[in-house]
Amino acid sequence: xxxxxxxIVGVGGQGTLLAxxxxxxxAIKKGxxxxxxxxxxxxxxxxxxxxxxxxxxxxxxPIISEGQADIIIAFEELEAYRxxxxxxxxxxxxxxxxxxxxxxVIVGLKKYPDSIIxxxxxxxxxxxPVDALKLALxxxxxxxxxxxxxxxxxxxxDIDKEDWLNVIENTVPARxxxxxxxxxELGLALNx
Amino acid sequence: xxKLLLGNEAIARGAYEAGVTVVSSYPGTPSTEITExxxxxxxxxxxxxxxEKVATEVAIGASFGGARAMTAMKHVGLNVxxxxxxxxxxxxxxxxxxxxxxxxxxxxxxxxxxxxxxYAKASKVLMxxxxxxxxxxxxxxxxxxxxxxxxxxxxxxxxxxxSHSQSLVEIKERENIPLREYKKDAQKYVMMxxxxxxxHWAVEDRIKALREYAETSxxxxxxxxxxxIGIITSGIAYQYAREALGDVSYLKLGMVYPLPEKLIKxxxxxxxxVYVIEELDPFIEEHCKALGCKVIGKELFTVIGELNTNIIxxxxxNIKTEKPISVEESIPIRPPVMCPGCPHRGVFYVLKKxxxxxxxxxxxYTLGALAPLEAIDTCVCMxxxxxxxxxxxxARGKDFSKKVVAVIGDSTFIHSGIxxxxxVVYNKGNSTVIILDNSITGMTGHQHNPTTGFTIKGExxxxxxxxxxxxxxxxxxxxVVDPFDLEKFEKxxxxxxxxxxPSVIISQRPCALLKHVKYEGPxxxxxxxxxxxxMCMRLGCPAISNKDGNMTIDITLCNGCGLCVKVCRFSAIExxxxxxx
Numbered sequence: 001x002x003x004x005x006x007x008i009v010g011v012g013g014q015g016t017l018l019a020x021x022x023x024x025x026x027a028i029k030k031g032x033x034x035x036x037x038x039x040x041x042x043x044x045x046x047x048x049x050x051x052x053x054x055x056x057x058x059x060x061x062p063i064i065s066e067g068q069a070d071i072i073i074a075f076e077e078l079e080a081y082r083x084x085x086x087x088x089x090x091x092x093x094x095x096x097x098x099x100x101x102x103x104x105v106i107v108g109l110k111k112y113p114d115s116i117i118x119x120x121x122x123x124x125x126x127x128x129p130v131d132a133l134k135l136a137l138x139x140x141x142x143x144x145x146x147x148x149x150x151x152x153x154x155x156x157x158d159i160d161k162e163d164w165l166n167v168i169e170n171t172v173p174a175r176x177x178x179x180x181x182x183x184x185e186l187g188l189a190l191n192x
Numbered sequence: 193x194x195k196l197l198l199g200n201e202a203i204a205r206g207a208y209e210a211g212v213t214v215v216s217s218y219p220g221t222p223s224t225e226i227t228e229x230x231x232x233x234x235x236x237x238x239x240x241x242x243x244e245k246v247a248t249e250v251a252i253g254a255s256f257g258g259a260r261a262m263t264a265m266k267h268v269g270l271n272v273x274x275x276x277x278x279x280x281x282x283x284x285x286x287x288x289x290x291x292x293x294x295x296x297x298x299x300x301x302x303x304x305x306x307x308x309x310x311y312a313k314a315s316k317v318l319m320x321x322x323x324x325x326x327x328x329x330x331x332x333x334x335x336x337x338x339x340x341x342x343x344x345x346x347x348x349x350x351x352x353x354x355s356h357s358q359s360l361v362e363i364k365e366r367e368n369i370p371l372r373e374y375k376k377d378a379q380k381y382v383m384m385x386x387x388x389x390x391x392h393w394a395v396e397d398r399i400k401a402l403r404e405y406a407e408t409s410x411x412x413x414x415x416x417x418x419x420x421i422g423i424i425t426s427g428i429a430y431q432y433a434r435e436a437l438g439d440v441s442y443l444k445l446g447m448v449y450p451l452p453e454k455l456i457k458x459x460x461x462x463x464x465x466v467y468v469i470e471e472l473d474p475f476i477e478e479h480c481k482a483l484g485c486k487v488i489g490k491e492l493f494t495v496i497g498e499l500n501t502n503i504i505x506x507x508x509x510n511i512k513t514e515k516p517i518s519v520e521e522s523i524p525i526r527p528p529v530m531c532p533g534c535p536h537r538g539v540f541y542v543l544k545k546x547x548x549x550x551x552x553x554x555x556x557y558t559l560g561a562l563a564p565l566e567a568i569d570t571c572v573c574m575x576x577x578x579x580x581x582x583x584x585x586x587a588r589g590k591d592f593s594k595k596v597v598a599v600i601g602d603s604t605f606i607h608s609g610i611x612x613x614x615x616v617v618y619n620k621g622n623s624t625v626i627i628l629d630n631s632i633t634g635m636t637g638h639q640h641n642p643t644t645g646f647t648i649k650g651e652x653x654x655x656x657x658x659x660x661x662x663x664x665x666x667x668x669x670x671x672v673v674d675p676f677d678l679e680k681f682e683k684x685x686x687x688x689x690x691x692x693x694p695s696v697i698i699s700q701r702p703c704a705l706l707k708h709v710k711y712e713g714p715x716x717x718x719x720x721x722x723x724x725x726x727m728c729m730r731l732g733c734p735a736i737s738n739k740d741g742n743m744t745i746d747i748t749l750c751n752g753c754g755l756c757v758k759v760c761r762f763s764a765i766e767x768x769x770x771x772x773x
Contacts, residue, residue: 033359034360035324038358040224040301040356041636044528046526046531047526047528065513067513067515081521089516102525
């Protein structure tokens, strides 16, 4: 099959790395070749972060160039908007409707763009807004935003729920397992 | 069994399987996870050294002692380790010796974009360059064989995208490599002129032999496809090229120094047009051109930053990538920031208030240079803050020195700030040096260092006492202050810059991300008490923002460190639980 290219974008510290590792390991279970490219170091300190997950019969480049992503999972609205040009024609973007002001906005040099979801929609992309923070809190922790979004993502793959849950079990610390399982279910159950 | 591993983790696995027993490193993005992963193997002695020079010397000693040894560092770390590197090229090895260096094209987390391949050529040391995690592991195994076969240290060059990408790796068992016999051999291991002159001949013979080997090594391979286009490439650029260009012909070089001659000439002669695709400098390209081969390289590609598949497709196939969506609106950038609760925030708030010239250094605290704190004037390399502060004083006089402070982290101070401080004392400087002691090496993701009291494996060990250390080298004014005690901190800085002698201020508060650091949870701004004076905004805390004129705290980011409470003159910042109280 043709490779599937997924970008996970957000703000350093939001847990994008864990999400990419879950997705990467789920893809392995399906017997795909997989590459996951991460960001470490300075950008993790509240900067704009992006991880790339690619899977298929044979993956060469671990990163995704503009116009090549099948799916973008954005943990924050501004980051969804920033990385939108990476989406393929007919691609899909899942957006956590959370807003985190970047420093130029905080210090008043720039304005946080308004109505981002509507703008993404009017630019012709299929956008799936999700209040993942609310669902994460419902599951028991603000930190579970990443797993809620994996639940939403799961609907758009033909990978079994059991495979996802199995990988989550092997990826998250045992004491947070119940919260994360619930977070995944809440994401999966969303009707958009 | 196949596992998804980072390039860095695969290097570690390779070291484990190759029977390595000693690893010494200094952390640095993108190389850090190599040694962190190695520390999980009980069969390998591993350590964080004070800096890359010491780390390399420990690895060299272990090799002399008969063990297979490794050191890993980022590209700029190799500058620090260059001294032992150039001479261990002469001594050669006993047990296999591998130096792993991770370059950072695009400067995701670095102060420059140097191309470490030049070091291989300059020090006349064999260099290998893997392009994915499987190769990372396989090349380590091969590197140890070659190191022992050719009596040479071997450098493995990585780049951020190889280090920090996960791909599938076939895991094997560890090979048991017996310790080689240690024999005194001054002709080989004592590098003074008489011996070194002879060893230089050995080095030149070795390069000749390695060049021969490069012609037939399985590390260099040709993948024949359409012969209209031929690509000479290595490392991550190979992966980009394969994806962008598909079934053309490739000469994929796993060995980037020394480079083969006949193999390249043969390849070039059998394809219509050859392109060299490599990130950063035209290292392979210049070699090809020196051989008289007609290749195209940097005529098309930049020497700055990273390559990707779109660039390659565009430059070689002239196919513009369709960009279905472009966003016209200007999107605010999101630079990294000091975390909520970061102890450095108190320091830079005070330094900015006092309008001091701040000689900066390498670590999380370099972020103090960005808006709104904008409190750092210079940043060059590890340890430079101290020497540069002294240099400013010697250039502009003692009065100027009373407006200058150096800021340097605990780990960076031990790495190479200490020598600068000795210079200050010895040469009668007046500098004020603030050591930002946050109980850990922060930016690279929490590694222990000689000031934390724990080893890489978390075992308790002797702790360098920074106060006694400063005193021992002759600093008489040493103060320890909590940077969140803003009043005391400001008073201390004023006193120490005014003093007619050098001083050290140890700013002591642990990194807010350390597990044992517990603040009381999110704060809230009471709109009735808030006068919109925006004092809290001056802290540059990412959790506080101005929403249409009202200062608000994001409860998902705030940990309740309380620094903003101290700058608010109207007691408007309260604990979330107190809102209704």
